[in-house]
Amino acid sequence: MHTSEQLRERLAHVPAPSLVGIGDNVLDCYLHEDLAYPGGNALNVAAYSRLFFAGTAGFIGIMGDDRFAAHLGGVLDEVGVDRSRVRVAHGANGMAFVALDDEGDRRFVGSNRGGVQHELRLRINEQDHEYIAGFARMHTSVYSSMNSELGAVAERGTLISYDYSDDARPADVTESAPHVEVAFFSGGALNDAGRDDLAAFALGQGARIVVVTRGAHGATAYERGARISAGVKGVAAVDALGAGDAFITGFLAARAAGSDIDECLDVAATTGALACTLRGAFGYPVEAGEDARRQLVKRHVTAATPGQS
Numbered sequence: 001m002h003t004s005e006q007l008r009e010r011l012a013h014v015p016a017p018s019l020v021g022i023g024d025n026v027l028d029c030y031l032h033e034d035l036a037y038p039g040g041n042a043l044n045v046a047a048y049s050r051l052f053f054a055g056t057a058g059f060i061g062i063m064g065d066d067r068f069a070a071h072l073g074g075v076l077d078e079v080g081v082d083r084s085r086v087r088v089a090h091g092a093n094g095m096a097f098v099a100l101d102d103e104g105d106r107r108f109v110g111s112n113r114g115g116v117q118h119e120l121r122l123r124i125n126e127q128d129h130e131y132i133a134g135f136a137r138m139h140t141s142v143y144s145s146m147n148s149e150l151g152a153v154a155e156r157g158t159l160i161s162y163d164y165s166d167d168a169r170p171a172d173v174t175e176s177a178p179h180v181e182v183a184f185f186s187g188g189a190l191n192d193a194g195r196d197d198l199a200a201f202a203l204g205q206g207a208r209i210v211v212v213t214r215g216a217h218g219a220t221a222y223e224r225g226a227r228i229s230a231g232v233k234g235v236a237a238v239d240a241l242g243a244g245d246a247f248i249t250g251f252l253a254a255r256a257a258g259s260d261i262d263e264c265l266d267v268a269a270t271t272g273a274l275a276c277t278l279r280g281a282f283g284y285p286v287e288a289g290e291d292a293r294r295q296l297v298k299r300h301v302t303a304a305t306p307g308q309s
Helices: 004-011 041-053 067-079 126-132 147-155 170-179 192-204 243-256 261-275
Strands: 018-022 026-030 035-039 056-060 095-100 106-111 137-141 159-165 182-186 209-213 219-223 226-230
Touching: 004 041, 004 261, 018 041, 018 126, 018 243, 026 067, 035 041, 035 067, 041 056, 041 067, 041 137, 041 243, 041 261, 056 126, 126 147, 137 243, 147 159, 147 170, 159 170, 159 243, 170 192, 182 192, 182 243, 192 209, 192 219, 209 243, 209 261, 219 261, 226 261, 243 261
Parallel strands: 018 056, 018 137, 026 095, 137 159, 159 182, 182 209
Antiparallel strands: 026 035, 095 106, 209 219, 219 226
């Protein structure tokens, strides 16, 4: 079992990365605590780059103009993630509603359909391209509707990573993978053969490295002709929300430092474990309140919210 101090000491030797996250951002609302925490894959990876590695980090996305968006913007400022290219639209910020099971794993039980992001699409303009080119790496996700923008970013030399989660369609992979250096998939529901087939498909579409995570069972990274697996690091977990995004951040930071795949997986396991010692994805909650609860308009019927039928 590792302590948070031991995990941070392990990360202290990794050079600070340069990364911009583009796309999804939400407040993760814990109904049973009446607290909302900053989150969203693209935003989390940028925030973890700052919090765990003191990297140079930016974020581009669409935010609302409600009190939750104001809180989120203030947190980015406090953490040190630049948000000068964020778009603000009138309406509610994206919000996801979360429950925790007995093991501390998060379960998403509903959403407000992305808030203002639901009706809008982020388009990358020339000023954005100049901004993105100032970072060594860009990270986005299947929830960010960025597929058609990736080619122009890649042409300017910024390396791209992409989280396909377990929601990506084959068409998403086909469209985006030619521009992606590191592709991440959630493969906990797949057997070994299924994960191997998924990785082979993504590599065949152009991704240079594919990482398939398996939750508490670790992860497997694939390059052409190579398949490397690694386990997780034991820690006294407080909350597993954000662990996958932290894993991605650690892998990318080690990759940026020129580490081999084994080292990248080890650093990724370290950041994933460290995230489990924090409430929410990385802390900084705000009171949720009734104005948050009223936004629960889309329920996920596969999970039950504590205290609700």
